Amino acid sequence: MGVLTFISMLVMGSAFSAGFLLLFKQKIAWGISCIGLSIVCYIAYVYIANAYFV
Numbered sequence: 001m002g003v004l005t006f007i008s009m010l011v012m013g014s015a016f017s018a019g020f021l022l023l024f025k026q027k028i029a030w031g032i033s034c035i036g037l038s039i040v041c042y043i044a045y046v047y048i049a050n051a052y053f054v
Contacts, residue, residue, distance in 0.1 A: 008045040012038045 019034030 004045075004048070008041065012041045012045070015041065 015034050015038035019031045019038065021031075022034060023031035025031075
């Protein structure tokens with residue numbers, strides 16, 4: 001589970017940071033979509049972790 005956590009946090013953090021960077025660069029649609037992608041990745045991580053590791 002440690003590897004899954006590391007990879008998922010890396011992907012979620014990168015998408016979230018890229019979303020804020022794009023928002024500050026006035027690319028609103030891409031920024032919101034990256035932040036939304038990080039939220040979707042978090043929900044998927046919670047589902048996988050609860051289904052297989054709890």
